[in-house]
Amino acid sequence: MKKIILLIVIIVSIFIINTNNVSGRDKNLYYDNFRYSDNVNFKDKFDYHVDFNNVGDYYEIIFDVVNESNNSFVVEDLIINDNDEYFSYELTYLDNSKVNIGDKIDKNSITTMKYRVDYKKQVINNYNDFDTSFNIDFGQKL
Numbered sequence: 001m002k003k004i005i006l007l008i009v010i011i012v013s014i015f016i017i018n019t020n021n022v023s024g025r026d027k028n029l030y031y032d033n034f035r036y037s038d039n040v041n042f043k044d045k046f047d048y049h050v051d052f053n054n055v056g057d058y059y060e061i062i063f064d065v066v067n068e069s070n071n072s073f074v075v076e077d078l079i080i081n082d083n084d085e086y087f088s089y090e091l092t093y094l095d096n097s098k099v100n101i102g103d104k105i106d107k108n109s110i111t112t113m114k115y116r117v118d119y120k121k122q123v124i125n126n127y128n129d130f131d132t133s134f135n136i137d138f139g140q141k142l
Contacts, residue, residue: 052119073105077137
């Protein structure tokens with residue numbers, strides 16, 4: 001009888017521990033639902049290539065920042081080229097307001113961002129490979 005009760009207690013304990021682990025587990029903050037302008041050769045997420053032919057050309061990549069966790073996050077750091085004589089770079093929300101350090105990503109939410117690069121001045125030299133990448137670092141808001 002003691003063995004049966006002990007076995008039942010162990011099984012119930014394992015069930016309760018696993019249930020708590022599953023429901024209390026945080027999911028990740030991730031990027032999803034990529035949309036982009038026609039001139040983007042899109043491979044996967046932020047792996048893409050763009051050809052600019054004329055001054056005035058631009059490209060846009062729109063993406064969702066998905067927070068499926070029970071925690072809020074904040075933008076801790078942004079690396080966007082802001083000193084380029086040939087291109088201008090802009091990271092905004094869909095309403096065209098600028099993404100800033102300290103902006104909050106609410107728990108269980110989807111925040112849509114837009115990255116736009118404009119070709120603003122004719123490139124004179126033959127070097128046609130420019131790095132238009134950007135980086136966003138998120139941290140958990142306590």
